[in-house]
Amino acid sequence: MNKKSLNRLLGSIGLLLLVMSCQRDDICPETTQTTPMLVLRFYDAEDRDSPKTPTNLSIRATVAGKDTALYKTINRDSFAIPLRTDRNLTTYAFTLFDNADEEEEDPDLIAKTDSLSFTYGREQIYINRACAYKVIYNSMKLTLSGGEDGSWIDSYIIEEPNIEDETQAHISIFF
Secondary structure, three states: OOHHHHHHHHHHHHHHHHHHHOOOOOOOOOOOOOOEEEEEEEEEOOOOEOOOOOOOEEEEEEOOEEEEEEEEEOEEEEOOOOOOOOOEEEEEEEEOOOOOOOOOOOOOOOEEEEEEEEEEEEEEEEEEEEEEEEEEEEEEEEEEEEOOEEOOEEEEEEOOOEEEEEEEOEEEOOO
């Protein structure tokens, strides 16, 4: 074998080894269900079958002493909120008639804040190498505490205590 043929052979082997050592990118597809969020749905307290939209609802979380707005002045009857994956407790402040961003406040709409504390068990489930783990929440419990003027939330029903997906409302809130 001459030197030119040997160089070609070694080059081909090197190129083959380089191509074989490449790995495809591990990207978690958007269609893969990962850690689910808690789905809440609001209803009229007097007509419990009728969905009701809270007016200017804001949802805030306090984590490590820092107040973070999750939603600001939303007007819809259902939404999803994340639960903590590192603890068995998540607390949010729900403020009805939040006019913090408006210059003129309507005197008929006085802001009312309720604190909702969600307690649950956590279970990590391995999905795959690209998506890693997801957390499902078991045995959901809710503690409601009203503000200074009492609670604006009348009652609630935990429809599904195990949060494994986001296909239905887990908690119905009546006000």
